Structure formats: C-alpha cells, structure tokens
Amino acid sequence: MYIVQIASECAPVIKAGGLGDVVYGLSRELEAQGHCVEVVLPKYDCMRYDHIWGLHSAYDDLLVPWFGGKVHCSVYCGWVHGQLCFFIEPHSQDRYFDRGCYYGCNDDNLRFAFFSRAAMEFLQQSNKRPDVIHCHDWQTGLVPVLLYEIYKYHGMENQRVCYTIHNFKHQGTAGTEVLTATNLNRPEYYFDSDKLRDNFNPFAINLMKGGIVYANYVNTVSPHHAWEARHTDISYGLGSTLDRYQDKFGGILNGLDYTFWNPECDRYIPQPYSKDTFEQKRYNTKALRERLLLRNETKPIVCYIGRLDDQKGVHLVHHAMYYSLHRGAQFILLGSATEAKINDWFHHEKNFLNNNPDCHIELGFNEELSHLIYAGSDLIIVPSNYEPCGLTQVISLKYGTVPIVRGVGGLVNTVFDRDYDQNHPLETRNGYVFYETDTNALESALGRAFDLWGSDRSKFEKLAIQGMEYDYSWHDPAKNYTAVYDHIRHR
C-alpha cells in the first residue's frame, strides 16, 4: 500500500510531544511491513535540521491557492533517520513557519489551514496518488474536507483518509476567514451542524470536527480513551459527533519505536542493558546522579517527564515531588510549561530546591537527557487528568522503570497494578495504578511502591523486569492501522 502521512510533527526532526513519536514510529513500522510511506510536513525554521539527511529541493513550483491568490512554495525532501519526508516552505510575507516555534502563534488556525491546503495541492500537482492519506489532530483536520470538497474533482477520487486524534482538547476553532483563505468559501454550507460548525459556538467552525465528519475512518490512540471520548466529557464537546459517526470511530493503541527507545542500543545512555542484564541499569543511575549533581546514596529515584499542564495533573506532579523527598527518595523532573502561571510556579520550585541534593528540576525540552532519566530512574509518575494513550509510561516500562499512573485513557490499557489488578496474574503485572485525583490517592500508590522497594528489593526488580517483558512495539498497532486502511480502501 502507498500511504502519505500529513502531520505537523515527526520525531526527532519536529517534536513537541507524543504526536511526533507516533508519526515517525508508525511510518517506519509500516515500511518495515512492506508498505511505501511518505511524510509531508511544514518546513519550520526551528526544526532539528541535524536529523535530516540529504535535504534537497524536490519541487519548486508549487502554487497554493490562498485568499483568492496563489502562494509560491518550495518543497524539499530528505530522510529523517531513514524515513522519506517532504517539507513545504511557503514564500510569503506571512512567514507561517519562520516563527521560531511550532505552535502558540495567534494565527495558528491560518498557519495550519495553509499547510493542509498546501499539502493537498502538493499531492495533486506532483501526481502523488496514495491509497490512504493519514492525517493527525486539529492541525490537519481540514485535509479530508479539502479532499472531498475540492481535490476529489481534480483527479483524487480514489484517495481515502484515516484521521487520528491525539488530543481532543485542542480542536482548532476558527471563523470564516479559514474558509475564505482555503477557497472552500460557502460559509452557509460549512456552518451547518452536520458539517464544520462548532458544537458550542454557532459562530465558529471546528477543524477537528471537520476531520471527524469527512474522514473515512477516525481513531484516537487507545481503546479506553475511545470509550471515554464517547461516554464522558473528555472529548470537549465532540461526544455527540463521535456518537453520530460511531461506525467509523475506534481506538488503536500507540506503539513505541524500539529502534529508538531501547536500553539495549540507546545511543544517549552510557551503559546498555536488557532484562537479562538488569543489574547494569545501575551504571546509568550513577551517571544520572553525576550529571544532575544528586548525592550518591541508596535511595529510589522517582521521575516525571512531560509537559507541565493541566492535562498532566501538575498539582499531583508537584505533590509527588515533596512526598518522594519526605519518604527519603530522590526526585527528578524534566518538563516544560506553556502557561505562564505554571511556568512561574515550577521556576519558583526550582529556585527553592536548588541546593537540595536529592532533587533536580530541569525546565525545558531535552530529548537526550530524557533518555538518561528513563534509564537511570527507578520509578516514574504519570498522574494525568486525562491521557489519550501516554508514551512516557510505555517508554519507562521498556527501560525497567516502574510506572505509577492514574487509571485513565491509555494508561489503563498499558499499566496493571501489582497489588490489585484482577485481570492479570501477578507475574505479568507491571506497575501501580490509582484512580482519584486527590493527593491521598497518589500517595497510596507511590507509597506502595516505596514500601516494596524498601522491604524487598528483589521483588521490586522483578516487577521492573516484568514491565520490560511487555511488547508495546509498533508491530501490532501497525497491523491494526493497515487493517483500517484496507477496510476504507475497499469501501
């Protein structure tokens, strides 16, 4: 099969979070299973050019219809760790992708509406006719709309779209200017509640809703979150739309790229190890302590890696830090906040705990350091308010770092409580789970982990090794996606 992914991220060249990991990992596995995959991305000024091989101009005359005129674009192509990617660079005064950031601009709606239109125009003009176009999140929600309202009539009548939602919170609500800009026009048509009209605001269109209505198949990134999206308020107003399209909606659990996330061959950690050489992990713990100037004592290291925002349960992250120190453990936090209030809060904590030899707070995005933290820590906390899938717990399992998670979304599908899980025998349980959002709930789960660590180290290590035995690679999820692609191709 020939698959084109259209996305706003692809790790490691463009990565703001888990979306980038998924686009890269899924593409590589689909290729390994014999399919042809290409990825179309914006050419941001701030992406990691050092991760692209052989970047060269591939198509120089792309004219993209925009606000009644045309924007001239160049398309570059290169290999990101073996994956063929195309990067679209517009030449216009708007400088949509020369902003020194991926997201967070006032005109993000227009930036990614432009990207969606440019990506479709690129496929059409360069005669690319994939069997399936796979697009992701609100940024590319317009892709199936453009396909079925415009490009279908210009030689793309056989293409089909799979649309994956990684986070329902950000939906891309916009005014009529997006319709005018993309030449979809006809607000009276698109502002219908069966089309793009936002379910809350009748004066706005919703790009994610457009993706759901027009795509041939829609999924979120775990079975449990697919259930939550339809039956709780976690889909931020899109529940009724998902209900309406329930026949084409499902949940496919993310995989993890084990060529990149693997303690046996991780280039960013000083000492490789596997479940059979688990004792070698402690050399990475030592290196981690040295790098972050933590005192070298026999204490468990608890870590948190991820965005610092409401989704991730920041108040519990904060509490876990002090509770761990109180219980005689060490704590490492690697995270970044986009919200000023949360950013200030953690900067304050960083200053306050600066001289504490048992705690390190690293604010910012640091891919290399994250690998060493996964490898060197004993425990990781993931106390999310909601979590469509979650990759940090899956990465930590592979690195023999025991996860303590809140039982929501994909965390439910991947972590099984050592003491209470009823569906898995003791020898296949892999972490600790709590359900409520209060600090007592977190303490009860983290406390049980500390108790086991303190009372019986060999049982604790056995639990960590049981986690390493899980296979959360892309092998099975990619098969699930190809089954979906096959299904929509033959409709």
Ligand SMILES: Nc1ncnc2c1ncn2[C@@H]1O[C@H](COP(=O)(O)OP(=O)(O)O[C@H]2O[C@H](CO)[C@@H](O)[C@H](O)[C@H]2O)[C@@H](O)[C@H]1O
């Ligand atoms: N400061 C930092 N420095 C270095 N690395 C950092 C970092 N902060 C985060 N990361 C890395 O970014 C990734 C984050 O993965 P998550 O699953 O938490 O994704 P996120 O919530 O962004 O994405 C959404 O999409 C993904 C993919 O579908 C879903 O798993 C998830 O539930 C959903 O919210 C991990 O690889 C992590 O190591």
